[in-house]
Amino acid sequence: MSLARIPLAAAAVGLAVALTATLSLHRSATGALDRVLEERLRGAGTAAAELLADVPPTSQRLRAIMTANALEGAYVLSPELVVLADATGPAGARADLLRVDAGRVARALRGEASIAFGYAVGDLPVATGYFPIRGPDAPRAVLALEAGESFAQARAGVRRALLVAVVVSVLGALSLAALGIHWARGEAQRRVGAERAARGDALARMGAMVAHEIRNPLGVIRGAVELVRERTAGALGPRDREALEDVLGEVERLRRLTDDFLDLAREPSISPAELDAAAVADEAARGLARSHPRVEVRLAVPPLPVRADPARLRQVLSNLLQNAAEAGAGRIEIRGSAVDGAVVLEVRDDGRGIDPALRARLFEPFATGRKDGAGLGLAIARRIVERHGGELRLVAGPGPGAAFEVRLPRSTG
Numbered sequence: 001m002s003l004a005r006i007p008l009a010a011a012a013v014g015l016a017v018a019l020t021a022t023l024s025l026h027r028s029a030t031g032a033l034d035r036v037l038e039e040r041l042r043g044a045g046t047a048a049a050e051l052l053a054d055v056p057p058t059s060q061r062l063r064a065i066m067t068a069n070a071l072e073g074a075y076v077l078s079p080e081l082v083v084l085a086d087a088t089g090p091a092g093a094r095a096d097l098l099r100v101d102a103g104r105v106a107r108a109l110r111g112e113a114s115i116a117f118g119y120a121v122g123d124l125p126v127a128t129g130y131f132p133i134r135g136p137d138a139p140r141a142v143l144a145l146e147a148g149e150s151f152a153q154a155r156a157g158v159r160r161a162l163l164v165a166v167v168v169s170v171l172g173a174l175s176l177a178a179l180g181i182h183w184a185r186g187e188a189q190r191r192v193g194a195e196r197a198a199r200g201d202a203l204a205r206m207g208a209m210v211a212h213e214i215r216n217p218l219g220v221i222r223g224a225v226e227l228v229r230e231r232t233a234g235a236l237g238p239r240d241r242e243a244l245e246d247v248l249g250e251v252e253r254l255r256r257l258t259d260d261f262l263d264l265a266r267e268p269s270i271s272p273a274e275l276d277a278a279a280v281a282d283e284a285a286r287g288l289a290r291s292h293p294r295v296e297v298r299l300a301v302p303p304l305p306v307r308a309d310p311a312r313l314r315q316v317l318s319n320l321l322q323n324a325a326e327a328g329a330g331r332i333e334i335r336g337s338a339v340d341g342a343v344v345l346e347v348r349d350d351g352r353g354i355d356p357a358l359r360a361r362l363f364e365p366f367a368t369g370r371k372d373g374a375g376l377g378l379a380i381a382r383r384i385v386e387r388h389g390g391e392l393r394l395v396a397g398p399g400p401g402a403a404f405e406v407r408l409p410r411s412t413g
Contacts, residue, residue, distance in 0.1 A: 022165040037127065038115045041147050044069040045113065045131040049143045052076065053134045057141070062087035065145075072126065073146035076133065079109055084141060100144065101128065108132045108142040222251045270309045270387050274411055277304040277313070277343050281334050284317035288332075292325040301336030305411040306343045312384045313408075316392070317347065319377040320404050324349035329401060343410050346395070348403040354394065362394060 048065045055061065062074040066087045075086040081095045081102060104114045108130040115129040127147040132139035229236075229244050236244070278301040285297040306313075317334070324332045329351035336345050354362065365379045378392075385392040390408035 019166065025165075037147070040069075041115050041127060041129045041145060042113065044071070045115075045129045045143060045145050048074070048145070049113075049131040049133050052141075052143060057085040057133075057143075059085055059087055059091070061085075069145075069147075071145055071147050073144075075144050077105055077142045077144060079141075081105065101130070104128075104130045105142050105144075109139050111139055218251055218254055222248065222255075225251070270312060270384075272307050272309050272388070274305065274307055275310050275313075277306045277308075277336055277345060277408075278302060280308075280310055280313050281317055281336065281345065284314050284321055285334065287314075287318055288321040288325060291322075295325045295329060296331045297321065298331065298333045301334055301345065304336050304338060304343045306408050307411040308388050308408060309384075312388075316381040316384050316406060317345070319381045320347040320406075323377060324351055324402065327351035327353070327402070338410060339407075341410050342390070343408045345406040345408075346403060347406070348401065350401040353400055354402050359394065363392070 044065070048069075051065075052061070057076040062076070062085055065071070066074040073086075073088055075089075075091075075095075076084040077095055077100065078084050081097075081100065083089075083091050083093055083095050085091050101116075104116070107114060109132060111132050113129065113131045115127065117127050129145045129147070131143045131145070133141040133143055135141075225244055225247050229241070232240075278299075281299055281301045285299055288295060288297055321332055321334075324347065327349065329349035332347065332349045334345060334347050336343065338344070363378050363382045365376060382392045385406055385408065388408055390406065392404065392406050395403045395405045
């Protein structure tokens with residue numbers, strides 16, 4: 001089971017347990033309440049039936065019984081189901097069988113009182129009680145009591161409590177699921193981060209070892225080529241001199257690569273100073289013009305004071321410009337601005353852009369979309385920017401190509 005499913009399963013189990021407990025409590029509370037209401041109505045009916053055994057039933061007496069017990073209706077029925085007296089209506093007519101339960105009236109005439117929710121008026125359930133009014137030898141009439149709103153309010157309160165409990169249980173389960181999913185995502189991110197850090201540490205150690213083993217042979221090769229060039233300056237033809245320059249160029253490229261490996265294996269050294277970001281951007285643009293004269297670099301950077309290492313900041317911008325040029329860009333634009341106390345430099349090009357499959361690990365070591373690329377430049381550039389307390393990120397652009405944003409704390413000096 002994935003981490004993301006664990007909190008969902010826990011929330012489902014928690015919700016099931018909470019709802020089961022809530023429904024059980026509701027059944028218990030409803031049963032207890034019904035017993036209380038039944039006893040209340042039974043007590044009122046028994047006392048009223050004993051009173052009416054000694055005095056004739058009248059609408060006034062029934063109305064007094066109804067008011068004293070907060071009832072909805074009170075009436076007396078004969079064995080023939082004729083209304084002898086009614087607290088809320090006329091007497092003398094046969095009872096409405098939609099309102100009266102003839103079977104329970106018959107049982108009351110045999111001396112058996114009963115209480116039940118007989119019918120409903122709209123959404124209001126009506127509890128009815130039938131109580132025998134004794135005569136000389138046997139019950140001579142039946143007292144019917146109706147308990148509606150006042151009795152049903154308590155049941156409605158229990159239903160509202162059930163609804164609130166269910167809503168609270170659902171919200172609690174959703175909150176638990178949300179917290180669990182947040183935790184699971186955090187754990188997944190931490191695990192990915194730990195794996196990435198371990199992989200990066202292993203790669204850094206390997207890079208340091210490779211750089212150490214290569215630097216000395218490179219120095220020997222460079223020295224030997226330069227010595228041959230000096231000793232044979234007049235004897236070599238143009239093609240031979242060009243070949244030596246090509247060898248020296250490749251040696252220089254390998255030297256820069258070993259420097260990148262060393263920067264990857266250790267924290268890049270930073271010597272911050274007060275400088276103008278516009279001047280550093282101009283130097284990086286002129287550097288690209290020497291290696292890629294056909295690429296147009298447009299600068300739109302006003303004077304922006306920043307405290308940074310000039311060589312390292314130039315390295316970051318040069319790397320971004322170099323990547324853009326090698327991605328087929330014909331035009332690159334560097335924009336600068338001051339935003340919320342930070343200096344923001346944006347490098348945007350019209351090249352091939354970033355492969356979507358590469359975006360997630362773009363700043364990882366050895367992540368590259370070029371066959372001849374080492375994939376170290378962006379990883380080192382981000383570390384340099386972060387050492388300055390800033391941020392390097394890929395940003396979205398309106399058109400083709402790629403855009404990177406370098407954000408550095410603005411100098412306050």
